[in-house]
Amino acid sequence: MGRVSRCLRGRHRWAAIDTGTTGIGGPADVLDDLYAAVPGATAGSGQFQGFYIYPCSTDVTVSMRFGSSQNNWTISSADFKFQQIDNTNCVGALFQIAGGQNTPAWIVGDTFLKNVYSVYRSSPGSVGFANLSSTALAMNGVNAAAPSPTSASNAPGATASGGSSPNSSAALPSSRTSLGARGLAVCAGVVVAAMVWVL
Numbered sequence: 001m002g003r004v005s006r007c008l009r010g011r012h013r014w015a016a017i018d019t020g021t022t023g024i025g026g027p028a029d030v031l032d033d034l035y036a037a038v039p040g041a042t043a044g045s046g047q048f049q050g051f052y053i054y055p056c057s058t059d060v061t062v063s064m065r066f067g068s069s070q071n072n073w074t075i076s077s078a079d080f081k082f083q084q085i086d087n088t089n090c091v092g093a094l095f096q097i098a099g100g101q102n103t104p105a106w107i108v109g110d111t112f113l114k115n116v117y118s119v120y121r122s123s124p125g126s127v128g129f130a131n132l133s134s135t136a137l138a139m140n141g142v143n144a145a146a147p148s149p150t151s152a153s154n155a156p157g158a159t160a161s162g163g164s165s166p167n168s169s170a171a172l173p174s175s176r177t178s179l180g181a182r183g184l185a186v187c188a189g190v191v192v193a194a195m196v197w198v199l
Contacts, residue, residue, distance in 0.1 A: 021109030025097035
């Protein structure tokens with residue numbers, strides 16, 4: 001199977017990071033383009049309206065990029081697979097939502113969040129992401145010994161920015177992501193690499 005990759009830049013659209021949402025909701029036009037890069041993918045109907053169906057045998061990897069950050073946060077193929085509906089077809093975890101003028105165009109939930117460490121701050125409102133440790137990646141939902149505690153000197157870092165000024169940021173190491181992220185780009189491929197980029 002060849003490797004296909006496609007990047008799509010969205011218009012300046014807001015995204016909400018939501019621990020109460022299982023998948024990732026986004027605009028139909030962007031998701032139509034993303035799933036077009038997945039061979040055999042089709043728009044769902046009936047009880048799967050707003051979702052997309054694709055062959056379970058296809059490994060789809062999605063990466064998201066937020067704001068002006070150069071960090072790509074990868075969603076595993078296993079997490080992209082929301083549900084298997086028969087012997088050959090699966091439902092993708094990215095689904096359509098209709099964002100409005102005062103609502104986010106994207107809602108980023110657990111499909112993304114279980115692939116990163118995330119930190120939240122209420123004032124000013126911000127969120128930060130850091131890569132999972134090798135121990136967390138190795139466990140990947142499998143019963144294993146609990147990881148040993150991490151001392152502050154070798155803990156992964158993250159930065160956060162947000163609040164009233166899009167240029168304000170906390171002085172923390174590593175990647176920077178704004179809670180009020182604007183804009184979006186999506187890249188998809190097979191042995192698929194897909195990227196959702198929130199500016």
